[in-house]
Each structure stands twice: as structure tokens, then as C-alpha cells.
Amino acid sequence: MGHSLPRKLLAEYLGSLSLAAVVIGSGIAAQTLSPHDVGLQLLENAAVTALGLYTIILVFGPVSGGHFNPVVSLADSALGGLSWRRRVFSDTFAGIAPASVLPFVAAQLVGGVVAIALLRVLYPRPVADTGAASGRASASVPERRSITPGTIQ
Secondary structure, eight states, X not given: OOOXXXXXXXXXXXXXXXXXXXXXXXXXXXHHHOTTOHHHHHHHXXXXXXXXXXXXXXXXXXXXXXXXXXXXXXXXXXXXXXXXXXXHHTTTTOOOOGXXXXXXXXXXXXXXXXXXXXXXXXXXXXXXXXXGGGTOOOOSOOOOOOSSTTOOO
């Protein structure tokens, strides 16, 4: 059963939003749960991410193909999908038509940005004291802490 493009785009948007929230949120939780053990933080983050991705693919994969990443969408379209998927999964994961790549990428990017915005609201960063309130500017650069290991801010 083929799904309409708007339904596929909604699935990609929600899947990308969910995946970004799981990855970043688990990084925040890992830093909170294990503040002095980076190895354990990475293990916690990786385990939650793997289980989250598995669940998200099970939920949204049958609707949109479960790409959730612009690079995956581009590669899938460029390679024309994988023919073995048609035989194994019928047309559930049959690939993306080249005309649908830009809407897929847009839905995925918007989903990721919305996830980041939601997490910023849920976990706001403390404001660094720059000395502005006392009238003196601080020459030091405030420490910036990543909300998840490997995130560039």
C-alpha cells in the first residue's frame, strides 16, 4: 500500500524530530547521571540511541521508509532504492523518487531544528556572568558545555 507524499513527509518530520530528541536528550541525561565518567556517558547515550532508532524505524518506517537523515535520503534516491527491499518488504522500503528528495530533506531538517528548539526550552543553558551587571566587562571567555558529547555549538 503506497502512502501519499504528505503522509510520508509527516512521518519523516516526526521521525527526525524524535531521533534528534532521543540522541540529544540521552546525551543530556547521560551527563546528568554520570557526570564524572565519560565512557559511561557514551555507553548510555549509544544504548538509548540504538533502542530509540529501532523504535522510531518500526513506527515510521512502514510509512516513509525510515530515512530520517538527509544524506540517507539523497543516497537512497541516487541509488534508486535497493531492489532487494522490494522483494523482502514489498514496497514499504522501496526508495525515494528523485522528485521527492527535496521535500524529504526539508521535512527532516525542520524536524531536527524543532527538536533542538524543544530541548533548548526543556534544558536551558545557564547564562554566563560576563560582569555586565556590575558595569565591568569580563576578559575571560565563559565556559561552553556541550549538551551532548560531540555536538558542535
